[in-house]
Amino acid sequence: MSWRKGSNLTWLRGLAGVRQGEALATRTSFGIGGPAEYFVEMANPQAIQVVLDGCRLRGIPYLLLGAGTNLLIADTGIEGLVVRVVNRDHEVAGTRIRAGAGLKMMRLARIAADANLRGFEFAIGVPGSVGGAVYQNAGCWGKELSQVLVEVRGFQPGADARTWSLNDLQLGYRTSALRDGPLHGSLVIDATIQLERGDGEEAKRLMTKLSNERNETQPIKTKNCGSVFKNPPGDSAGRLIQAAGLKGARQGAAVISALHGNFIINQGGATAADVAGLIEHARAEVIRRFGVELEPEVELVGKWK
Ligand SMILES: Cc1cc2nc3c(=O)[nH]c(=O)nc-3n(C[C@H](O)[C@H](O)[C@H](O)COP(=O)(O)OP(=O)(O)OC[C@H]3O[C@@H](n4cnc5c(N)ncnc54)[C@H](O)[C@@H]3O)c2cc1C
The missing domain is CATH 3.90.78.10 (UDP-N-acetylenolpyruvoylglucosamine reductase, C-terminal domain)
Structure with a gap:
């Protein structure tokens, strides 16, 4: 039976802040895609958990949306509920930073440099959010998130929030247990990275250099989604x-x-x-x-x- 029965629609329409038929094209770096049948922006992980648990119980399809920089959304749009995850809090503790899933990787790269921490400069090349970056182990210039990631907090709808180790996350080249494995459909709440003490000004200079080089070799300032294909082994x-x-x-x-x-x-x-x-x-x-x-x-x- 279709999930689109009266009681489900009443529940969806009753969610705080929910909007119907929300345009999504402007929420993607491609600038492409039809509307979300139902759309809500949420920062509070507990509140997101209640909503996703509700979707699971009712069989309502849902999509988690970060910064929309790795998605091609169909012209006919998204069925069910789109939850845009916008928890952007962060906390620096010594050489570790815990960052909310909605925080942009580029912003986190600057936060790290401001705290005189090194090892996260590569993130200046990833326009997506921390949640989206965990989902596919984002990286560039030969570095990837898994090299600095310590742990991730999140939950699978229907289960309690928990901490996932790197082992649980099964991170590989643009893959993870969230994208291709047993954690599919789960929410990343936040991620903790481990960096090294160093000169923040040097980190900023390196990020500027990397960004400038990239602007010359890739059409970064256009409407695109970054790399369309993964690189095959040994080739590009x-x-x-x-x-x-x-x-x-x-x-x-x-x-x-x-x-x-x-x-x-x-x-x-x-x-x-x-x-x-x-x-x-x-x-x-x-x-x-x-x-x-x-x-x-x-x-x-x-x-x-
Ligand atoms: C100009 C440009 C350059 C790029 N360069 C790079 C690069 O160098 N390296 C690289 O790896 N990528 C690159 N990308 C792609 C993109 O930035 C990354 O894939 C990024 O990790 C996607 O994050 P996002 O927040 O935009 O995710 P979205 O596109 O919003 O979503 C992608 C997937 O992540 C899931 N997701 C998002 N948030 C969460 C969450 N909180 N919990 C669980 N799942 C979630 C979504 O459900 C979806 O399945 C580039 C993109 C652009 C536009």
Whole structure:
């Protein structure tokens, strides 16, 4: 039976701060995607737990939304409830920082530098939230979150909040137990990272240098989702896409960047179907030319036809 029965809809409409038919495109870095059937922004983990437990009990589908920088949301939108997680608190204790899931990784990188802590400069390249970064073990410039992560607090709907060790999280290259394993559907409340004492000014100089270099080699300031595909072992998705002659390939207003083959840009008015079409085209061409199957890093969510 569909979850869309009267008592469920009454419950959803009664949630504090819930909005119906909320546009999501503006909440993603792609600037693409249809509306959320129901949408709520929440900072309090206990309150989120009550809502997710309620969804689970009632069979209502839900999606957790962070900064929306790794999502391609379908043009028809998201069924059920979208919960945008916005707990942005943080606490520095010695060389450790505990950061709320809604805090942006870039902001946390600056907080670390301000506290004269080193080892988190790579996070200046990740525009997503801490929760989204745990979900897929975000990283760049050869570093990833798992190298500094100590533990994560969170919960699976229907169970109590608990602390997950690195073992529980099964972090790998752009993967985790949240994205691909037994913790799927769970909420990250906060994450604790362990850094080293050092010169914060040096950390800031390094972040500026890394950001400047990146601006020259990647179309960071456009509407995009970062890397579309994961790099296959021993190679780079961008190199393969370029070698397949796909830079500049277009579908509607979606274009494979001329600057970097692993970026798809929304030039204005691109649909999710345009982007999904280009992703499939690039995947198929790279298989045809090189026999390599690229796996998307971007996550396609929502109701696809
Ligand atoms: C210009 C640009 C550059 C980028 N560069 C990099 C890079 O160098 N390295 C890299 O790794 N990524 C990069 N990304 C991708 C993106 O920033 C990361 O994947 C980031 O970790 C996604 O976080 P988010 O908050 O935006 O998650 P969202 O896109 O909002 O969500 C992604 C997934 O995380 C889940 N999620 C979000 N919050 C929570 C939570 N609190 N609990 C549980 N699940 C949650 C969502 O349900 C969803 O399934 C880039 C993106 C852009 C636009």
